[in-house]
Amino acid sequence: MCFSLPLLGAKVMKVEKVGREMCKANEIAVDSELELELELIPETTIPPTVAEIDRDGEELFVPPLNFAMVDNGVFRSGFPDTANFSFLQTLGLRSIICLCPEPYPDPNTEFLKSNGIRIFQFGIEGYKEPFANIPEDMVREALKVVLDVRNHPVLIHCKRGKHRTGCLVGCLRKLQRWCLSSIFDEYQRFAAAKARVSDQRFMELFDVSSLKHLPATFPSSNSKSGGFNSQGRGWKSYPKY
Amino acid sequence: MCFSLPLLGAKVMKVEKVGREMCKANEIAVDSELELELELIPETTIPPTVAEIDRDGEELFVPPLNFAMVDNGVFRSGFPDTANFSFLQTLGLRSIICLCPEPYPDPNTEFLKSNGIRIFQFGIEGYKEPFANIPEDMVREALKVVLDVRNHPVLIHCKRGKHRTGCLVGCLRKLQRWCLSSIFDEYQRFAAAKARVSDQRFMELFDVSSLKHLPATFPSSNSKSGGFNSQGRGWKSYPKY
Numbered sequence: 240m241c242f243s244l245p246l247l248g249a250k251v252m253k254v255e256k257v258g259r260e261m262c263k264a265n266e267i268a269v270d271s272e273l274e275l276e277l278e279l280i281p282e283t284t285i286p287p288t289v290a291e292i293d294r295d296g297e298e299l300f301v302p303p304l305n306f307a308m309v310d311n312g313v314f315r316s317g318f319p320d321t322a323n324f325s326f327l328q329t330l331g332l333r334s335i336i337c338l339c340p341e342p343y344p345d346p347n348t349e350f351l352k353s354n355g356i357r358i359f360q361f362g363i364e365g366y367k368e369p370f371a372n373i374p375e376d377m378v379r380e381a382l383k384v385v386l387d388v389r390n391h392p393v394l395i396h397c398k399r400g401k402h403r404t405g406c407l408v409g410c411l412r413k414l415q416r417w418c419l420s421s422i423f424d425e426y427q428r429f430a431a432a433k434a435r436v437s438d439q440r441f442m443e444l445f446d447v448s449s450l451k452h453l454p455a456t457f458p459s460s461n462s463k464s465g466g467f468n469s470q471g472r473g474w475k476s477y478p479k480y
Numbered sequence: 481m482c483f484s485l486p487l488l489g490a491k492v493m494k495v496e497k498v499g500r501e502m503c504k505a506n507e508i509a510v511d512s513e514l515e516l517e518l519e520l521i522p523e524t525t526i527p528p529t530v531a532e533i534d535r536d537g538e539e540l541f542v543p544p545l546n547f548a549m550v551d552n553g554v555f556r557s558g559f560p561d562t563a564n565f566s567f568l569q570t571l572g573l574r575s576i577i578c579l580c581p582e583p584y585p586d587p588n589t590e591f592l593k594s595n596g597i598r599i600f601q602f603g604i605e606g607y608k609e610p611f612a613n614i615p616e617d618m619v620r621e622a623l624k625v626v627l628d629v630r631n632h633p634v635l636i637h638c639k640r641g642k643h644r645t646g647c648l649v650g651c652l653r654k655l656q657r658w659c660l661s662s663i664f665d666e667y668q669r670f671a672a673a674k675a676r677v678s679d680q681r682f683m684e685l686f687d688v689s690s691l692k693h694l695p696a697t698f699p700s701s702n703s704k705s706g707g708f709n710s711q712g713r714g715w716k717s718y719p720k721y
Contacts, residue, residue, distance in 0.1 A: 460701035
């Protein structure tokens, strides 16, 4: 089954239902210069950012829930809200990986459009233990997007930035050859009281062998060695968009 | 009172006791080419790294306790152990900020020397609530070291990477204009059950006005805008070492 959803400013948004809970990775090219092929939605007004102001009258930034830097050019968080947009602008994002299946909210889509940010959506359903069924192939596809520095800076997010995001980051760490206890420690720092054994089991079993040919280290601008390199394998220099 | 401690390969290590619990910031220049002025300690053998091995026989990395990336070129953790050295090498560190007053352990000093890493030690005593007395001027000096991209990549650490490190990172976030709730959220993610109200009060009261002329954003190699810039103030291009 294949169907399309309308999306403001999007050229094509295809969601291919491959299985009951599995959507094939769909890339939504958000570009204000592209014509909308499917359906035009009237322009909506973005709600004003809920900005906090400090004593000097300067705006304060509100990072998304559970925001953190994962590696050079890779960030993680919970679902961004309008209050987070001015902060997100400071990251100069090229793309966002959304791990939720729900249609992207209009204000967020408008934010992507006006900032030229590409979205990769991997619709992984949330679940409650013990009914865990994390789609490994979708995580693998998402990981390939993370590994491609042409997509950097990239923000990975799900709803709360704990489980789906935690699993994807954990698989990245596995490819970066972190030991499991450190991977779980990082996962638990974000999941806290909501940490799931099934997520940790997923990361433990996740097979990275098919991805080992891809560089899992990303360039930094100010390293002594000229690049953050954890495996003796250099990072590729991709052309910029 | 002023006294000197011997340090392998160090030119000068001065620890000035200014008050009972306050040490003036002391920079320890670790450089194998410099002559040792004070006392020569026989070369010690670094204990072999406690490496974990994966199924393919490849070495796995063990990041230090509570390790995380704070920003471009800035990392945080607990006290690094010999097991963490091979991981730390992947970061290509230029410097380490140690927030503990104790003499740096010999294996760590040897690691710094052999990797050309400079150490800045700010001896802030650990404490138990309610006897909180965080030396604000020392945190301010440490923050200046963090803000100077010539020291990047830099690792900030204390003993457990929770309180002293958390306060310093929180002060950086304040300068980066994060709202207090996000600063506290990040602090609590690392401190977890050991979070201290007194630390959070310290961050809330910490006055960043004297540091506002310094760039609090750091360059990234792959940003659309050419640099991670959160305040409309560009980052300076410092000469590299």
